[in-house]
Amino acid sequence: MLKVKTGQSTKANAAEAGREAASYVKDEIKDMRMAFVYSGVQYDQKExxxxxxxxxxxxxxxxxxxxxxxxxxxxxxxxDDGFVGIMSLSDSDMTVGVAGMEKEGTARETGHKVAEKALLAAGKEEAPDYFYMSAPPGEEEYYLKGITEVIGRVPFFGGSAADNTITGEWLVYAENIVTADGVAVAFFYSDKPFANKFTGAYNETTNAGVITKIDGDRTLVEIDGVTALDKYREWTGASAEDVAGGNLLGYAVCKPLAVKDRLGDLAAIRHPMNGNEDGSIAIGNNLAVGTAVIQMEASVDELIASVGKTLEELKAKIGGPIGGLHLVHCGGRRAGIDARIDEVTEQIKKSVGDIPFIVEFTFGEYGYEDDGNNTCGGLMLSFTAFGK
Structure with a gap:
């Protein structure tokens, strides 16, 4: 049977914080297969x-x-001095292969290599039942492509590393690897149920257009031949100040954009991050010319309520006893919720009762819906349940 335990600490000293957090889970070490660790950038992560x-x-x-x-x-x-949370998974019948590496060559090449390392760590040649990925913001889709080259389309979950000030201090780690530019994965082999609910939980508006010009992967230049910022302001009623530079990042939390998958099962949120002087918009994930982009919306009340709603959908999806929950919640949503964050905790506890869980706040979220492809997005929830 799967046993999941969690621990946490806010001690200022990194070593002391690590010891305290680990003390909550160490009694299950005999069959412990791995542990998720999420922490504040204030710490020396290696320590x-x-x-x-x-x-x-x-x-x-x-x-x-x-x-x-x-x-x-x-x-x-x-x-203020740091924080750490840990969630351990113990199951004598589970195998987990964990690997991480700094970027070598392209992100896609690195993803390919790290997948081979994870297979080796698991002592397996076949693809896992599902996998977890952590990467820095920027090239998540390419790391995923490289991993998929090795194991094919396998359900996945995870999120992008974050910091407290959006200044690039984020770090990814796996065992002895701590890096700002690399990728970490965990390949899971288990006969226990697994389910992921991946959603933005936003309301779709009637504002939609075709992407007619981009610059690189993540700069939206034109929608329907119109400068992106002008079109966004037309749709949302935003002022010039609302969308100027970094102001757009906070404004767009309640009014983001989205692209749908080929079957319409998933609206993958695309977070407008920066309003550029030339009228283009820096976006948090990859875009493609010729695809439709839709304006979404939600109030802060709805962002909070969506946590409980998504958990209920996840419980229905797994359809059986849950051993633990790994909940990836966008950091942008958390910033929008701000001082009401305790209401998110209330939503979780009301929905799941005494099921152990951990929530991390990310700058990118990963998941899938139905038979669609694995997808990376922003301003999203990627909620994962591990069956007993």
Missing amino acids: LIRSISMELPGVPLIGNTSFTGVITPEGFTSG
Whole structure:
């Protein structure tokens, strides 16, 4: 049977914080297969991981830095001097292969290599039942392409590393690898049920157009032949100041854009990050010319309520007893929710009761819906359930 435990700490010293967080889970070490670790950028991450490893010898660790805090059953955990949350998975019948590496060559080439390393770590030649990925913001789709080259289309979940100030201090880690430019994966082999609910949980408006020009992968230049910022302001009623530079990042939390998958099962949110002087928009994920982009919307009340709603959908999707929950919640949504973050904790506890869980706050979310492809998005929820 799968056993999941969580721990947390806000001690200022990284080593002490790691020891305290690990102390909550170490009694299950006999069958512990891996542990997720999410922490604040204030810490020396290598020292933090080293201290947890000393408490959990032989247990593969994987994770990344999280935006402003984590949530466990103990509540929202944050601190000016740092924070850490841990969730361990123990199951004698489960095999997990964890691997991480700094970028070597292109992101796609690195994804290919890390997948081979994870297979080796698991002692397997066949594809896993599902996998987890963590990467920095920027090239997530390409890391995923490289992994898929090795194992094919396998259900996945995870999120992009974050920091507290959106200044690129984020880090990804797996065992002894701590890097700002690389990727980490965990390949899971288990006969227990698994389910992922991936959603923006926004309301679709009637505002839609075709992307007619982009610059690179993530700069939206024109919609329907009109400068992107002009079209966005027309749709949303935003002022010039609302969308100027970094102001757009916060404004768009309640009014983002989205692209649908080929069957319409998933509206993958595309977060407008920056309003550029030339009228283009920096977007948080990849775009393609000739595809439709839709304006979405939600109030802060709806962002909070969506957590409980998504959990209910996840519970229905797995259709059986749940051993633990790994909840990826966008950091941008968390910023929009701001001081009401405890209401998110209330939503979770009301929905799942005493099921152990951990929430990380990311700058990119990964998941899938129905038979669609694995997808990366922003301002989204990627909620994962591990069956008992």
